[in-house]
Amino acid sequence: MAGPLTVECPNCGGPVEWTEAARWRPFCSERCKMIDLGAWFTEERGIPGEEAPEAERDDDPA
Secondary structure, eight states: OOOOEEEOOTTTEEEOOOSSSSSEEETTSSHHHHHHHHHHHHHHSOOOOOOOOOOOOOTTOO
């Protein structure tokens, strides 16, 4: 029987065993998880797509 699946941490590329014991999976540590989260908050990362029309934006003060 093969051992647990090992994946790369999306932030640093380090090995992460995909098990219940890997608390921060798919990240290797809380630090890598927080770095990734910060990139989403600052919009360094995002889901590609067309920008919403002005009327549909949530940040529009109405």
